[in-house]
Amino acid sequence: MNKTTLFSDFKCKSLSLDNRIVMAPMTRQFSPNGIPTPDVAGYYKRRAEGGTGLIITEGTTVNDKVATMDANIPRFHGEQALAGWKKVVEEVHKAGGKIMPQLWHVGMARVAEKAPYPELPSAGPSGLFKPGKQGAEPMSVSHIESVIEAFAQAASDAKSIGMDGIEIHGAHGYLIDQFFWEGTNQRDDSWGGSMENRGRFAIEIIKAIRASTDPDFPIILRYSQWKQQDYTARLATTPKELEQFLLPLSDAGVDIFHCSQRRYWENEFEGSELNLAGWTKKITGKPTITVGSVGLSDDFFGAFKGQDSSTRSVDDLLERLDNKEFDLVAVGRALLQDPNWANKIKENRTEELATYSGKALATLS
Numbered sequence: 537m538n539k540t541t542l543f544s545d546f547k548c549k550s551l552s553l554d555n556r557i558v559m560a561p562m563t564r565q566f567s568p569n570g571i572p573t574p575d576v577a578g579y580y581k582r583r584a585e586g587g588t589g590l591i592i593t594e595g596t597t598v599n600d601k602v603a604t605m606d607a608n609i610p611r612f613h614g615e616q617a618l619a620g621w622k623k624v625v626e627e628v629h630k631a632g633g634k635i636m637p638q639l640w641h642v643g644m645a646r647v648a649e650k651a652p653y654p655e656l657p658s659a660g661p662s663g664l665f666k667p668g669k670q671g672a673e674p675m676s677v678s679h680i681e682s683v684i685e686a687f688a689q690a691a692s693d694a695k696s697i698g699m700d701g702i703e704i705h706g707a708h709g710y711l712i713d714q715f716f717w718e719g720t721n722q723r724d725d726s727w728g729g730s731m732e733n734r735g736r737f738a739i740e741i742i743k744a745i746r747a748s749t750d751p752d753f754p755i756i757l758r759y760s761q762w763k764q765q766d767y768t769a770r771l772a773t774t775p776k777e778l779e780q781f782l783l784p785l786s787d788a789g790v791d792i793f794h795c796s797q798r799r800y801w802e803n804e805f806e807g808s809e810l811n812l813a814g815w816t817k818k819i820t821g822k823p824t825i826t827v828g829s830v831g832l833s834d835d836f837f838g839a840f841k842g843q844d845s846s847t848r849s850v851d852d853l854l855e856r857l858d859n860k861e862f863d864l865v866a867v868g869r870a871l872l873q874d875p876n877w878a879n880k881i882k883e884n885r886t887e888e889l890a891t892y893s894g895k896a897l898a899t900l901s
């Protein structure tokens with residue numbers, strides 16, 4: 537296999553990476569009261585030591601009482617949580633790595649009774665978790681504006697504690713994606729309706745983040761066609777629709793798009809071999825990250841039920857990367873299980889790459 541491109545430098549604004557391997561954001565719920573512990577710092581540090589070029593942290597929630605669904609999900613606000621994250625950054629940097637937080641608001645995916653502030657209703661553009669499943673009143677405009685401000689504050693705090701950029705979680709049917717998706721956004725004001733209006737919430741977040749940081753601070757936007765509410769849902773069914781969706785986001789200031797798929801080898805539209813990251817790069821001209829079953833044969837939907845997956849060759853991935861279909865490659869479960877995954881690939885230690893065990897979820901090793 538030709539790994540020259542995978543292990544070549546990458547630069548985007550103030551970000552310089554030694555290679556193209558990115559740790560995908562993975563929620564672990566090992567942060568009591570939302571505060572990342574030294575164990576969390578050690579967990580990320582090991583991935584940096586293992587040769588991962590860029591770490592994107594697990595989703596970490598912005599400052600809104602109903603942004604989180606579990607007290608053990610790390611917060612990205614409050615003195616103690618930010619001090620915990622600062623330690624994470626220091627450890628990763630000491631090991632020669634780069635790191636960005638994934639900024640998150642879960643929206644209607646929050647089950648109030650199981651979350652902090654159970655007395656408060658969850659938030660969503662139309663109060664829908666999925667079409668027909670009403671869980672709350674539609675979000676007020678003042679709430680929308682305060683969440684935009686919370687994202688901007690989190691990005692500014694990320695910069696202050698030394699993070700190398702931020703990723704906005706706009707995927708998988710959480711709050712931002714609930715605005716994107718017609719199925720959960722049935723508003724008739726300027727935050728809903730047309731594709732342009734459904735994108736407005738993300739656009740305002742991107743602009744506010746840019747204003748609260750600086751022009752050189754990298755902003756990644758993660759998005760997906762599929763939703764946890766409906767695996768077959770799509771934001772765009774044609775390249776033209778994808779263009780209508782992406783261009784305003786790109787113009788608003790996204791530097792890198794992170795295109796979440798279940799399997800990177802699947803074509804996005806009939807008649808072309810390009811995957812979602814390939815189309816996104818073609819349309820926007822911006823660098824993109826691909827993701828989905830890298831190094832593994834089965835997709836991650838079974839992961840939460842503890843499903844295993846055998847290994848899979850990355851040769852086809854390297855070929856796509858060489859063809860410049862996308863620029864970076866995010867790795868989820870393979871890196872969750874094995875902190876040295878990147879170095880093993882680099883050093884041709886493929887016989888050491890093990891079957892992914894669902895048990896890897898149980899610990900922060």
Ligand SMILES: Cc1cc2nc3c(=O)[nH]c(=O)nc-3n(C[C@H](O)[C@H](O)[C@H](O)COP(=O)(O)O)c2cc1C
Binds near residue numbers: 897
């Ligand atoms: C345990 C676990 C937690 C995850 N948490 C998040 C998350 O917080 N944010 C996110 O955008 N994706 C999350 N994902 C999805 C991954 O980032 C990734 O897209 C997915 O696992 C596919 O990559 P893989 O096949 O290499 O595992 C999670 C996946 C797993 C397995």
